[in-house]
Amino acid sequence: MQDDINTKALAYAQKREGRCLAKVSPNTYLWACKKGHQWEAPYKNMKQNYRWCNICPNIPERTCRYIFEDLLHKKFPPRKPKFLEGLHLDGYNEELGLAFEYSGNQHYQIVPFFHPQGQMNLDAQIWRDWEKRALCHREGVILITIPYCVVDLETFIRGALYAFGYLPIPT
Template sequence: MLIDGILLNGSVKKAISGRIRQKIFLRELDIKANSIAQEQDGMCLSTEYINANTQMLWRCAKGHEWSTTLYRIKNMRRWCCICQPDFLKIPEYPRGLELDIYYPQYGFAIEIQGKQHEQYVKHFHKDLEEFET
């Protein structure tokens, strides 16, 4: 492979092609984020996708803005927590605890009570301060 007249060896070619594939993959996920948001009549306000656990900024059709991951939007099918039906909200949790499984066709939801609701668990909370607020 020649770049600017320089002959590249196999390992350099692999590194360059790997970076190109990664950029294409990230661009495709960026497009996917916007497509998913448009399906909800909303917008993805973040300008780049980094990885599945990176917070991105979203806006729903009613103008509410929040941060969450593409994974949560795409795979867990969570959208605007402010617009969700009232019966899915649990008032004892002012940060908007959501029920875990929602069956709109049957009119009920299920909450699986994990320890992350009562104590700090690194997997679920950014840091201890975020959990305590």
């Protein structure tokens, strides 16, 4: 089946430090990232949407969600509330009026995969982040942003929850 794999699909996988394992239908391929996660998707969708492994980049986001849910005993599913006008939150609990965003390095610096047009795309990302914070503030939703450079996610999140009064400060 390797012979049936489109050369462009192979090149795209190699560029992303992964592999195109097989052609599973006329337009769909089996992909693997460098960590071994596998998924099926059409090459066209991968290339047009600048997508790759949807497991790897979500690991820190999922870790943040688990920490919020564990500390507050509430669910924090990803949401696109109407007040955000099409923008999404990585985790949101409407009852608590609390949301979080895990911001990868593409929120702070040019990453060619996310910013094919360089500074223009980064500026647009920074604007969307600012707009999201402003809309949450207007709606009375506390938005905790966790930067990619945070090493100890639990300590950072716990500190933010103390600061905003969601957790009692330990004595």
